[in-house]
Amino acid sequence: MKSEDAKTQNVEYPSVQEMNDDQRIGIVKDIFASVTDKYDFLNRVLSGRRDVAWRKRTVSEMNFFKTNRFLDVATGTGDLALDCANTYQEVNVTGVDFVQKMVDKGIEKISNQNLEDRVELKWGDATNIDFNDNSFDVTAIAFGIRNIPDMVKALSEMKRVIVDNGQVMILELTTPEPGFWRSTYSFYLNGVLPQLAKIFTKNPAAYEYLVDSILNFPTQKEFVALMESVGLKNSLAIPLTFGVCTLYIGQK
Numbered sequence: 001m002k003s004e005d006a007k008t009q010n011v012e013y014p015s016v017q018e019m020n021d022d023q024r025i026g027i028v029k030d031i032f033a034s035v036t037d038k039y040d041f042l043n044r045v046l047s048g049r050r051d052v053a054w055r056k057r058t059v060s061e062m063n064f065f066k067t068n069r070f071l072d073v074a075t076g077t078g079d080l081a082l083d084c085a086n087t088y089q090e091v092n093v094t095g096v097d098f099v100q101k102m103v104d105k106g107i108e109k110i111s112n113q114n115l116e117d118r119v120e121l122k123w124g125d126a127t128n129i130d131f132n133d134n135s136f137d138v139t140a141i142a143f144g145i146r147n148i149p150d151m152v153k154a155l156s157e158m159k160r161v162i163v164d165n166g167q168v169m170i171l172e173l174t175t176p177e178p179g180f181w182r183s184t185y186s187f188y189l190n191g192v193l194p195q196l197a198k199i200f201t202k203n204p205a206a207y208e209y210l211v212d213s214i215l216n217f218p219t220q221k222e223f224v225a226l227m228e229s230v231g232l233k234n235s236l237a238i239p240l241t242f243g244v245c246t247l248y249i250g251q252k
């Protein structure tokens with residue numbers, strides 16, 4: 001699939017279960033390169049600004065005690081990196097993402113906030129992080145892990161680059177437990193969100209992929225088990241907004 005295709009109204013992606021890993025990585029790169037300009041706006045609209053509160057909650061759980069450095073993996077346009085830098089004035093922040101257009105947008109935002117001396121964004125792949133072991137106190141990935149076929153590799157890499165007792169945080173869109181909120185959310189995901197995406201974006205298929213990837217994400221129990229499988233300890237899941245989003249925290 002060429003990037004140009006993603007700019008048309010008619011692009012279609014196979015379902016998450018039908019994609020192989022390489023195809024999925026290509027589609028993810030294509031999607032984020034095609035929605036960059038509207039990405040922040042759509043995040044706010046489609047989540048009713050909850051995304052802002054969820055990132056703030058993530059930042060409030062961070063603990064800096066040795067390196068005073070934070071790594072934001074799959075940083076996108078840098079929102080989590082910026083929140084961290086604005087909250088902890090003594091912390092230096094690095095963000096990496098494998099879609100250069102998203103990184104460039106983030107760099108613009110950092111410059112607008114005059115934070116170039118403490119926040120650096122650059123190209124980088126979550127499954128092959130270009131930093132030495134034990135370089136950061138905290139690393140986090142917000143709404144990124146769902147798009148990475150090899151989640152174990154990404155989690156292992158995140159664990160590798162933090163110091164002992166440092167934190168790995170994963171903020172991700174999830175599905176509430178069965179009941180009223182699951183049904184309401186399901187209606188929103190399948191009925192409302194695709195319509196909003198059609199109004200606001202040139203690539204509504206990107207948001208069909210979003211729904212599909214949320215519905216195919218592991219349960220809380222499965223994801224905590226995955227974190228433990230890479231050797232993270234004290235792993236916990238904090239449901240946010242009735243479990244529509246979950247903040248996972250593990251320690252090295």
Ligand SMILES: C[S@@+](CC[C@H](N)C(=O)[O-])C[C@H]1O[C@@H](n2cnc3c(N)ncnc32)[C@H](O)[C@@H]1O
Nearest residue numbers: 032074075076097098099125126142143144147
């Ligand atoms: C939904 S956006 C989240 C951006 C940002 N973290 C936020 O909170 O808005 C997902 C981002 O993950 C990036 N991404 C997906 N897989 C990646 C990988 N293997 N390495 C680096 N970035 C990746 C995409 O390019 C995209 O910018």
